[in-house]
Amino acid sequence: MKSWFKKSYARVLVDNHITEDDTVFMTKFDPQQYVKTILSNGCEVCMVYACCHNGNCYYPSKVGHTHKNINGRDIFGQTISLLKDSGVTPIAYYTVVWHNQAAKDNPAWRLYDARGSFRSGRYWHCCLNNAEYREFTREQIREIVSYDVAGIFIDMTFWPGICYCSSCRERFKKECGLEMSTRIDWRDKNWVLLQRTRERWLNEFAAFLTECVRQQKPEMSVVHQFSPALIGWYLGLDSSFSLNSDYASGDFYGGKYQQRLGTKVMSAFSAKIPFEFMTSRCVNLYDHTSTKSEDELLCSAATTLANGGAYLFIDAINPDGTLEQQVHSRLGAVNSILKPYTVRIQAARPMLVSDVGLYFSMASYIEPKLNGTDLFEFLGKTSISNMESVTDIRSLKEVLGTSIVLNQLHQLYQVVNDKCDDLSSFKTIIINNAMTMSASEVDRLRSFVKTGGTLIITGETSLYTPDGSSSGDFAFADVMGISFTGRKTGRVNYLSNSEDGYVMCDYPSPLVKATTATVLAHVSKPFTDPDDRDHYASIHSNPPAPAGDCVALSVNKFGKGMCVYVYSTLMALRNNAQQYFTAKLFKTYLKSDFQVDTNAPACVEFTILQSTVNNNLLICFTNFQDELPNIAITDFKATIKLPAKFAVSKSLDSIGKADVTISGDGQTVNISVSRLETIAIIELELIK
Ligand SMILES: [Zn+2]
Structure with missing residues (x-):
């Protein structure tokens, strides 16, 4: 039973x-x-x-x-x-x-x-x-x-x-x-x-x-x-x-x-x-x-x-x-x-299965902007139940925003939590503003980078321990090659460099200085305080002033691996501008042995599943459009390069209108789908 x-x-x-x-x-x-x-x-x-x-x-x-x-x-x-x-x-x-x-x-x-x-x-x-x-x-x-x-x-x-x-x-x-x-x-x-x-x-x-x-x-x-x-x-x-x-x-x-x-x-x-x-x-x-x-x-x-x-x-x-x-x-x-x-x-x-982990840190899903709020006052303004669809917690919104960009890129990923003792199957882990981390989490993730992993970290990740204490600097300061100044921006701030222009964030962000990291963008603040009603540069908006010397984007080599740091929680924003920046960042730095090349639109989610009862791998395509009913996606192609351990010997079956060929020692699967209404599953046999 x-x-x-x-x-x-x-x-x-x-x-x-x-x-x-x-x-x-x-x-x-x-x-x-x-x-x-x-x-x-x-x-x-x-x-x-x-x-x-x-x-x-x-x-x-x-x-x-x-x-x-x-x-x-x-x-x-x-x-x-x-x-x-x-x-x-x-x-x-x-x-x-x-x-x-x-x-x-x-x-x-x-x-x-x-x-x-x-x-x-x-x-x-x-x-x-x-x-x-x-x-x-x-x-x-x-x-x-x-x-x-x-x-x-x-x-x-x-x-x-x-x-x-x-x-x-x-x-x-x-x-x-x-x-x-x-x-x-x-x-x-x-x-x-x-x-x-x-x-x-x-x-x-x-x-x-x-x-x-x-x-x-x-x-x-x-x-x-x-x-x-x-x-x-x-x-x-x-x-x-x-x-x-x-x-x-x-x-x-x-x-x-x-x-x-x-x-x-x-x-x-x-x-x-x-x-x-x-x-x-x-x-x-x-x-x-x-x-x-x-x-x-x-x-x-x-x-x-x-x-x-x-x-x-x-x-x-x-x-x-x-x-x-x-x-x-x-x-x-x-x-x-x-x-x-x-x-x-x-x-x-x-x-x-995948080798990209999106970190889920339940201890970090707090809201610092509530600091000092009387609980009763908070509840007078807020309704919280498990039936809420969106919760006003910035780090969670950032995880959601990041997952949307990963979907748009057809990047295979899975969620990794703080209970995961073995990170060796991952090539890249993305950590969105996980401000609360235990010593054992920090140790695991540090050795992940040391042994060749890539971390993409944002915001105040690792600034606090689960009992609420902090050294005043990030536990990952050495891994990230930066140090916290103890100060933060106001609610409007910008990532700025010649390549990306100004990428706005609407949430306070930590101000950090580089120690060993290579700095790729700096932080710009607005000319004036956004909440000053009398003094401003432009009546509707808060345009950026020239950038200062605080780090907005940096890359640091650590051991055999690498750590990319983004100072703000801009990935929470679902505008095309922030999503474009994030997508470009992932295309540049995210490492994965699963490589997807496709002309499928973003509404099609790619997932790969490994059977637990036989030697099979299942590649799934799910079409879920904003406006329903779905318009069928016709004649799309996907070439998926698999890691050596997932090399396949043959295609067993396709449920859905898909043709499959396998090349490159079983590590490349070429799929063409003549018509995808909602879901297609391609089942392959792994090389034993
Ligand atoms: Zn009680």
Whole structure:
């Protein structure tokens, strides 16, 4: 049972957060009809609600509240067994923290913000540090996993905010000897300690929940929501969190660019393969009816497959407990188009390969511009949940911006995180403003360069350690051949040289001086302070003054390798000007033994996957255009030069209209695609 997820790449979930506020709600839920509808969509796995955010259970719970309108029926149990009988793998959905009923019934269990409020809009939250609440979750999990489900998805295992309940305050005092701070300040070690502590507590809670399941059903899969990885510090996850799950999974609402990056993040953090990527059938979860087109659902699912993941569609139940058949017919059409591709990915259980790493540093996804902000004030202006598509954290925006340029260049890459002990398969690693780095991370990356690797580093990378301290200079100062002056630019600044002209950045950037690096561009500031309303050079804009002597772009040889440094976070900007500069930088300095030469447009993503069950390599092309339906890409060619270890002996099959020839000792694959609608997969055999 535990290995069910290895074989199932097409999955579905029906959200079910219906209240009891109307006597008709949930009264028409018919397990047989539900299963019949699910069978019509062709998914192999179905996640079924055992308990929702309202705290309503759909089975007779002894410890919790059962939805009163189901009149004592066990609709969860009936649905599970009917799905199983029909050959669909049932997974249970359970929610923690977001549990209205438990919070309403038990004031001591509630999560309290800094001013003593305990609810956020419709949501009531329980604090994971409350011992009684923990026992309650253990009992509910015990009830749920007693059913014949293959796995459990535990949603919302993260902090909805910073909790100041008595359990948290007492625990912080006992463990850290301090009162909990209410002011965001990443220069304050006590604030940083609170963040590290929240992460530790959350990990411990996730481990506790996983253990609750394992004790009862060791063979059952356990997965915690991992979408907060792309949100940043506030929800309290660190890079160890995914180790509490069998595989990484999360729901995302940020469109194709977020998905192309998000699938690679999930891939990097997943303990086992495949990772899972959830796509709602509605435009987002705040909308109950606006359904994505078949084309959009198809592009999204194809993108997940082509990155080696299992796709999961999210539908939401109607208040009366019925499902919309036409939605499931649409999902069925998508599944049926994708079937030949899904079968192929399923058979190979492949993983992404490349030798370019895009660094993902969860500890760095903080926002220094919030320094000094009162938490309460911050929350008054900001809404943060795992359903946000874009989060206002500069380093994350820069990682996303960088991933878009890599896609535009058809540059194969994968995400590398701070848990990756072996960097020897990489030729280049790009690090976007990863300001927080541990000594072991720094050591690993330093020896990566020493032994011949290329680092492309931006901004304040390696200026701080995880406890918030800093030597005042970058830990990579020697690797980069530069030194931090301790000063920063204002919010408008420019990279300037004769070749690139002026490349603007709209975010404060560190001012650095060269020690051993060769300087290729300097920093220009505007003539006047952009926030001075009375004195300016040009009324709309802030033109650059002549450049000073601080470094904007430099290259330094270190050991057998090289480090390229860009002072600003300009890669976060998605204008053609910044993207053009970044693309040129990558073309010049990024080293890779995978070389792609193609006339395919940027909307086609290239990925290469290596099978984990046989000796095959899969080259995937995914067409995902901004305006849908896709216009078919006709007659494009790609010549892909592979590293020696991925030399191929023959082409096995092409799903999609592609012709393949192999030359150059198996290291060059010439592909011509006569027509690409959405996805093509070319399967090749590696030379043994
Ligand atoms: Zn608390």
